Amino acid sequence: xxxxxxxxxxxxxxxxxxxxxxxxxxxxxxxxxxxxxxxxxxxxxxxxxxxxxxxxxxxxxxxxxxxxxxxxxxxxxxxxxxxxxxxxxxxxxxxxxxxxxxxxxxxxxxxxxxxxxxxxxxxxxxxxxxxxxxxxxxxx
Amino acid sequence: xxxxxxxxxxxxxxxxxxxxxxxxxxxxxxxxxxxxxxxxxxxxxxxxxxxxxxxxxxxxxxxxxxxxxxxxxxxxxxxxxxxxxxxxxxxxxxxxxxxxxxxxxxxxxxxxxxxxxxxxxxxxxxxxxxxxxxxxxxxx
DNA sequence: TTGCGTGCAAAGGTTTTGCATGGCA
DNA sequence: TGCCATGCAAAACCTTTGCACGCAA
Numbered sequence: 001x002x003x004x005x006x007x008x009x010x011x012x013x014x015x016x017x018x019x020x021x022x023x024x025x026x027x028x029x030x031x032x033x034x035x036x037x038x039x040x041x042x043x044x045x046x047x048x049x050x051x052x053x054x055x056x057x058x059x060x061x062x063x064x065x066x067x068x069x070x071x072x073x074x075x076x077x078x079x080x081x082x083x084x085x086x087x088x089x090x091x092x093x094x095x096x097x098x099x100x101x102x103x104x105x106x107x108x109x110x111x112x113x114x115x116x117x118x119x120x121x122x123x124x125x126x127x128x129x130x131x132x133x134x135x136x137x138x139x140x
Numbered sequence: 141x142x143x144x145x146x147x148x149x150x151x152x153x154x155x156x157x158x159x160x161x162x163x164x165x166x167x168x169x170x171x172x173x174x175x176x177x178x179x180x181x182x183x184x185x186x187x188x189x190x191x192x193x194x195x196x197x198x199x200x201x202x203x204x205x206x207x208x209x210x211x212x213x214x215x216x217x218x219x220x221x222x223x224x225x226x227x228x229x230x231x232x233x234x235x236x237x238x239x240x241x242x243x244x245x246x247x248x249x250x251x252x253x254x255x256x257x258x259x260x261x262x263x264x265x266x267x268x269x270x271x272x273x274x275x276x277x278x279x280x
Numbered sequence: 281t282t283g284c285g286t287g288c289a290a291a292g293g294t295t296t297t298g299c300a301t302g303g304c305a
Numbered sequence: 306t307g308c309c310a311t312g313c314a315a316a317a318c319c320t321t322t323g324c325a326c327g328c329a330a
Contacts, residue, residue, distance in 0.1 A: 147303080151310080
């Protein structure tokens with residue numbers, strides 16, 4: 001980090017710190033802004049966008065958009081393999097976004113690639129459906 | 141169509157017509173607006189957004205966000221029942237929509253339901269990724 | 281001191297909402 | 306006639322850009 005003449009600043013480490021704390025979830029620029037504000041640590045959104053752009057270039061975060069949302073989602077990119085198995089379930093009833101780690105998914109993506117030549121991008125893919133709670137609520 | 145007290149209008153059929161003509165590609169609100177304008181058939185963007193919302197609810201179009209673009213993409217969706225049985229791959233490079241029937245996917249959905257209580261709606265779910273052709277093109 | 285970092289304000293773009301008018305049935 | 310549909314304008318958002326000032330090294 002901090003290559004070719006860039007400075008270390010409080011804002012930078014605050015943003016990166018929040019991203020790392022939430023490495024299991026994606027966050028929006030608003031999430032970051034609100035959190036820092038709440039911490040009594042105001043950082044302008046401009047600065048947040050600019051840091052995210054840099055982190056993106058360095059490959060330290062991933063950016064994606066989830067269907068049905070308007071703003072971009074960012075997530076700290078851990079280098080572990082698990083993140084390739086991390087996928088998203090979106091409940092169409094309550095809107096809840098579920099983060100799930102499951103080896104079956106990985107297996108299936110491998111199959112799709114081997115058999116059909118299509119490389120699935122799990123970061124971008126969201127499974128729509130009905131979550132357990134909403135299913136149970138419906139049955140009554 | 142035209143259930144519960146909705147009217148048929150020129151704008152409606154113009155929009156749907158354009159979507160159907162371009163069912164192999166995704167289009168943006170701007171594409172629709174520009175095309176209709178060019179045809180001497182002005183339709184306000186508000187109207188386009190409202191129709192797309194309705195069509196989305198009825199499952200007649202799909203909505204995507206493709207990385208690197210700012211505006212949402214829409215694509216006419218086949219209404220055939222087969223679409224409930226197979227699943228969809230969307231190439232992020234060329235925009236192609238691939239319909240695939242594969243037992244692995246059903247197996248995996250069964251697993252997600254059994255293990256995680258989440259009932260996946262294959263009709264609404266789209267797998268994002270890169271298709272074989274675009275992969276091969278990239279390698280060069 | 282030097283030059284990048286910051287943040288406000290403003291601009292640019294997409295999507296939504298309010299409201300008066302138009303048009304289908 | 307009774308509603309829904311339409312479209313303009315304006316608002317609401319998200320994101321980027323310009324510019325003066327702040328701050329790390």
